[in-house]
Amino acid sequence: MAASPAAAQPPPFLPPVPPPGGDCNYPNCTPGIVPNVVLGSYCSQTTYYVFGVTDWGRLVFCGSPRRYEPRWFRSPEMHGIKNEGDLCPALDGEVAQAPDSLFLSCVARDDRSAWERGDL
Secondary structure, X not given: OOOOHHHHXXXXXXXOOOOOOOOOOOHHHOOOOEEEEOOOOEOOOOOEOOEEEEOOOOEEXXXXXXXXXXXXXXXXXXXXXXXXXXXXXXXXXXXXXXXXXXXXXXXXXXOEEEEEEOOO
């Protein structure tokens, strides 16, 4: 029995996950990116699965500056899936998603740059 074409491929808004042991360094292999986001509109999740993409392909993230109601903002450069605490030299201010979907940001502190929670 052949699977239907719709069942054979993942939905377009869920990029493929890298193979076990493979690195994911770009948004296109990061799971959980929300499709058809309207830049500047309200959103609800600022801790896990915070990334989205507009209908024209712009990567965005759900954030709450100064603890106002969260909205979709243009994303800094996104580096796929990274581990909290790992070093991220020369990527200060850029973002990633942890394997458990936590929002990460590369932060320079004490003469080193490392991936830290991006929602704090």
